[in-house]
Amino acid sequence: MNLTLKIWRQINAQAAGKFVTYEVKDVTKDMSFLEMLDKLNEDLLDRGEPPVAFEHDCREGICGSCGFLINGVAHGGHRGTTVCQLSMRFFKDGDALTLEPWRARAFPLIRDLVVNRSAFDRIIQAGGFVSAPTGSAPDANAILIPKEAADTSFDAAACIGCGACVAACPNAAAMLFTSAKLTHLNSLPQGQPQRDQRTVSMVASMNAELFGSCTNHGECEAVCPKEIPLEFIGRMNHDLIRAVTRRRREPLVVAAVVQETSREEAQ
Amino acid sequence: MLDARIPPGPIEQNWDKCRFDMKLVNPANRRKYNIIVVGSGLAGAAAAATLGQQGYRVQCFSYHDSPRRAHSIAAQGGINAAKNYRNDGDSIFRLFYDTVKGGDFRSRESNVHRLAQISLNIIDQCVAQGVPFAREYGGLLDTRSFGGVQVQRTFYARGQTGQQLLLGAYQALEEQIAAGSVTMHIRSELLDVVVADGRARGIVTRDLVTGKITSHAADVVVLATGGYSNVFYLSTNAKACNCTAIWRAHRRGALFANPCFTQIHPTCIPVSSEHQSKLTLMSESLRNDGRVWVPKQKGETRAPNDIPENERDYFLERRYPSFGNLVPRDVASRNAKEVCDDGRGVGPSGQGVYLDFADAIHRLGLQTVREKYGNLFDIYERITGEDAYTVPMRIYPAPHYTMGGLWVDYHLMSNIPGLFVAGEANFSDHGANRLGASALMQGLADGYFVIPATVPDYLATTKLEPVDTSHAAFAATKDDVSQRIEALLAIKGTRSPDSFHKELGRLMWDECGMARSEAGLRKALARIPELREEFWHNLRIVGGGEELNQSLENANRVSDFLEFAELMCIDALNRTESCGGHFRVESQTPEGEAKRDDENFSYSAAWEWKGLDQAPVLHKEPLNFEYVHLAQRSYK
Numbered sequence: 001m002n003l004t005l006k007i008w009r010q011i012n013a014q015a016a017g018k019f020v021t022y023e024v025k026d027v028t029k030d031m032s033f034l035e036m037l038d039k040l041n042e043d044l045l046d047r048g049e050p051p052v053a054f055e056h057d058c059r060e061g062i063c064g065s066c067g068f069l070i071n072g073v074a075h076g077g078h079r080g081t082t083v084c085q086l087s088m089r090f091f092k093d094g095d096a097l098t099l100e101p102w103r104a105r106a107f108p109l110i111r112d113l114v115v116n117r118s119a120f121d122r123i124i125q126a127g128g129f130v131s132a133p134t135g136s137a138p139d140a141n142a143i144l145i146p147k148e149a150a151d152t153s154f155d156a157a158a159c160i161g162c163g164a165c166v167a168a169c170p171n172a173a174a175m176l177f178t179s180a181k182l183t184h185l186n187s188l189p190q191g192q193p194q195r196d197q198r199t200v201s202m203v204a205s206m207n208a209e210l211f212g213s214c215t216n217h218g219e220c221e222a223v224c225p226k227e228i229p230l231e232f233i234g235r236m237n238h239d240l241i242r243a244v245t246r247r248r249r250e251p252l253v254v255a256a257v258v259q260e261t262s263r264e265e266a267q
Numbered sequence: 268m269l270d271a272r273i274p275p276g277p278i279e280q281n282w283d284k285c286r287f288d289m290k291l292v293n294p295a296n297r298r299k300y301n302i303i304v305v306g307s308g309l310a311g312a313a314a315a316a317t318l319g320q321q322g323y324r325v326q327c328f329s330y331h332d333s334p335r336r337a338h339s340i341a342a343q344g345g346i347n348a349a350k351n352y353r354n355d356g357d358s359i360f361r362l363f364y365d366t367v368k369g370g371d372f373r374s375r376e377s378n379v380h381r382l383a384q385i386s387l388n389i390i391d392q393c394v395a396q397g398v399p400f401a402r403e404y405g406g407l408l409d410t411r412s413f414g415g416v417q418v419q420r421t422f423y424a425r426g427q428t429g430q431q432l433l434l435g436a437y438q439a440l441e442e443q444i445a446a447g448s449v450t451m452h453i454r455s456e457l458l459d460v461v462v463a464d465g466r467a468r469g470i471v472t473r474d475l476v477t478g479k480i481t482s483h484a485a486d487v488v489v490l491a492t493g494g495y496s497n498v499f500y501l502s503t504n505a506k507a508c509n510c511t512a513i514w515r516a517h518r519r520g521a522l523f524a525n526p527c528f529t530q531i532h533p534t535c536i537p538v539s540s541e542h543q544s545k546l547t548l549m550s551e552s553l554r555n556d557g558r559v560w561v562p563k564q565k566g567e568t569r570a571p572n573d574i575p576e577n578e579r580d581y582f583l584e585r586r587y588p589s590f591g592n593l594v595p596r597d598v599a600s601r602n603a604k605e606v607c608d609d610g611r612g613v614g615p616s617g618q619g620v621y622l623d624f625a626d627a628i629h630r631l632g633l634q635t636v637r638e639k640y641g642n643l644f645d646i647y648e649r650i651t652g653e654d655a656y657t658v659p660m661r662i663y664p665a666p667h668y669t670m671g672g673l674w675v676d677y678h679l680m681s682n683i684p685g686l687f688v689a690g691e692a693n694f695s696d697h698g699a700n701r702l703g704a705s706a707l708m709q710g711l712a713d714g715y716f717v718i719p720a721t722v723p724d725y726l727a728t729t730k731l732e733p734v735d736t737s738h739a740a741f742a743a744t745k746d747d748v749s750q751r752i753e754a755l756l757a758i759k760g761t762r763s764p765d766s767f768h769k770e771l772g773r774l775m776w777d778e779c780g781m782a783r784s785e786a787g788l789r790k791a792l793a794r795i796p797e798l799r800e801e802f803w804h805n806l807r808i809v810g811g812g813e814e815l816n817q818s819l820e821n822a823n824r825v826s827d828f829l830e831f832a833e834l835m836c837i838d839a840l841n842r843t844e845s846c847g848g849h850f851r852v853e854s855q856t857p858e859g860e861a862k863r864d865d866e867n868f869s870y871s872a873a874w875e876w877k878g879l880d881q882a883p884v885l886h887k888e889p890l891n892f893e894y895v896h897l898a899q900r901s902y903k
Contacts, residue, residue: 012814030539032650038544038765045763045818050810053817055332057505059545060646062430063336085649110476111815118453121333125445129438130397134317134715137388137395141352144406154399154424157431161335190397 001027001093007052008100013109033086053112059084064160068113069100074164074223082225102163104172106210117163119209126205127198128181130190149187156183158226165220171212176220178206179236180228186239196243203240269888272676273377278894282381290727297322300726303485305457307334310690311491312436313714319443327449330456335437338505342429343550345421346707348386357418359383367895369415369595370698371847378695385712396435400424413703414551415595421704426550426642432707458748460516463740467686471748478813482736482745487685487722494669494691498828500772502666503548509824510831513673513692521681522873524674524694527839530701530848531781532667533599536650537619546665549643551703554592556627559583561620565610571621571659590902597700597848600664604781614661623659670697674873678721689713699847752812755822760805764822767802779836784852788840799829844868
């Protein structure tokens with residue numbers, strides 16, 4: 001089949017960007033979407049034009065590197081599927097597709113379809129961990145964890161940090177991402193000692209990174225390739241209220257931001 | 268030349284003795300030392316985080332946009348540990364024994380024993396970090412069995428164990444980054460190792476966004492940069508996985524050990540077309556419940572479910588009654604290749620065998636099977652469009668892991684003082700074949716426990732002259748790197764980097780893949796230099812060096828594969844025995860099993876670089892088996 005692709009081209013963050021239209025011929029059904037782009041890039045290289053920059057690595061939906069909008073939908077709109085796993089059998093001859101990078105203030109563009117998602121790492125730095133220095137652990141079976149808690153924790157930990165939730169959200173909120181990490185760690189006994197501090201710090205960091213807030217559109221859940229449920233945002237808000245009401249000490253991480261934010265939260 | 272520094276005495280006391288004999292660095296002095304860790308997968312992230320916790324100044328490098336992207340994340344099945352929670356006869360010694368035997372007696376006993384000992388601490392550590400391992404209803408950890416062993420010692424987190432373990436290490440790393448003890452350099456690719464006055468003292472990197480080439484000085488360099496399966500182009504490795512770091516270290520003098528020891532994983536989704544860019548693994552854990560078969564008659568055209576039971580050949584169960592579908596990977600892969608070569612392969616290409624869950628669904632119920640393997644069935648459905656709950660999966664072997672790597676001693680230090688190598692990048696623990704669920708174990712053992720113990724000993728016992736990037740060695744290395752980048756950009760030929768990579772990969776798969784012959788290897792050795800020659804005269808890259816240029820990155824990696832492939836074939840040619848994943852067609856038993864030649868090949872082959880047009884020099888590290896009974900492997 002033959003496709004028409006309208007792709008966002010922008011050489012770097014400073015340059016102006018624009019859509020450029022390309023024809024891709026002889027696409028087969030057993031290709032993945034990225035293999036189709038590989039083909040386009042080989043053609044571009046043959047013609048001496050710069051290939052389209054896009055991020056990808058594992059190509060099996062787990063590393064979280066890939067992602068862009070296809071006709072306005074993050075990862076292309078097949079439930080629980082990253083764009084690297086999206087098969088061309090879902091497309092038909094003559095389809096016209098528009099490819100755009102994630103659009104969010106917190107994800108500055110680097111080139112073409114590549115954006116900078118380091119804000120996610122900084123949210124994790126604010127508290128997305130259990131402090132357990134190597135060597136200090138008790139026997140693995142010393143702490144019993146009810147299967148249900150372990151399963152909930154796993155469902156949340158399945159997040160791959162691709163950023164689709166932010167790209168899909170009309171407010172460019174990172175609440176699904178942040179709540180997934182909070183639910184992962186706050187559901188486990190190991191996560192309890194730092195639960196309040198973690199919640200307040202991560203939420204503060206999320207705000208400081210200029211992500212928006214949730215207004216219950218649910219777009220994030222719909223495009224999430226790991227099907228992280230919206231319910232986790234509710235848990236995060238629950239944990240935030242719990243943390244703010246219980247807190248007796250100042251959180252240790254990103255203290256300045258946290259104080260400001262938690263004052264707002266408390267009001 | 269090769270001193271493995273194995274501690275004397277009984278093997279079970281080796282590690283304790285080594286730890287006691289090693290010198291320590293006073294907590295107040297640790298911040299004076301600067302350590303470079305390259306790679307942020309299981310081994311790299313764990314080492315960087317732990318060294319940071321100890322108080323060293325650590326710089327960690329990754330070519331990804333975040334340390335969480337490292338390919339460890341894609342490991343599915345699980346991680347071994349000799350906990351014996353099942354009370355089914357497991358022990359440290361048994362894990363050690365299984366691993367040496369599974370590696371077809373080509374690994375160093377002392378290293379493997381240490382790995383088995385540390386396996387216990389790894390599970391404890393990961394649980395403490397909040398890794399959500401699978402649990403029983405009583406709240407205890409669940410385990411399952413894996414290939415090549417008869418106990419249930421594999422801990423898992425659904426089909427995403429690697430992801431969860433990596434996130435654990437990544438979170439510990441991010442905590443240290445926030446604390447200021449680790450400085451993270453993302454989108455920075457190592458392009459060379461700097462050896463100054465005989466010691467590894469730094470690296471040269473390229474910023475993948477700006478193209479800037481930078482030198483970084485340190486007291487110690489740790490490489491945790493993964494394996495080289497992508498020499499085959501099509502493999503289960505992520506697209507960016509490459510051999511550049513270990514190859515450039517090799518060119519600077521680090522010995523490369525057993526490059527021909529590669530693992531072909533038996534359960535991957537078969538190749539579907541010419542455009543295929545990578546292969547997808549289906550976890551080996553599927554062999555716990557799935558049954559592998561092909562039709563008994565050649566040229567079978569019926570759909571799998573229409574083929575009656577008595578016309579199916581469950582070839583693994585037939586040939587290996589005691590291990591059945593759970594034979595080690597090399598054995599399972601070779602048998603699949605054999606039945607396909609015999610004309611009984613299934614699927615459009617004839618390069619596939621069935622992995623059938625009908626019995627498991629009947630025995631356990633759909634719900635249980637879904638819980639155990641749901642995400643794997645989903646992946647399969649997404650790629651093939653087939654529902655494996657109703658139609659058997661089709662699988663075929665694919666390159667997956669490389670046991671070879673830079674030679675290291677018991678301390679995981681290469682022959683270049685100050686250059687340590689961890690995880691898949693080193694050669695030490697898996698011999699000629701790695702058992703399932705052992706890669707995660709080794710990566711974390713090296714990262715959390717071995718490197719953080721041995722690196723301080725090096726620092727405490729070595730008089731390190733102050734060296735910074737003004738040292739002549741840095742300028743010279745940086746020049747080499749810049750010239751190589753410029754040379755790639757200056758070719759302006761007509762072929763893309765990928766087209767060279769694909770051609771090399773096909774050649775390596777055909778001649779140095781699942782079966783290797785003298786004639787085939789000689790053919791490859793004649794062809795590789797020609798291909799390399801063409802590459803350096805006819806490569807096309809569009810764009811410049813001072814921008815995000817993915818085809819330049821790719822070309823640079825391919826240029827190293829084109830050199831490395833030659834060494835891999837030389838090693839395969841030299842080793843005329845068959846062992847583990849290295850199958851020389853000239854050396855097989857009457858039943859077609861790999862036939863070792865212990866008299867002549869009971870050694871690790873460590874190759875020394877002599878230049879591009881010079882033959883590499885072979886150094887042999889003899890392997891002594893004092894604890895494991897040296898025998899022909901049998902899984903019958």
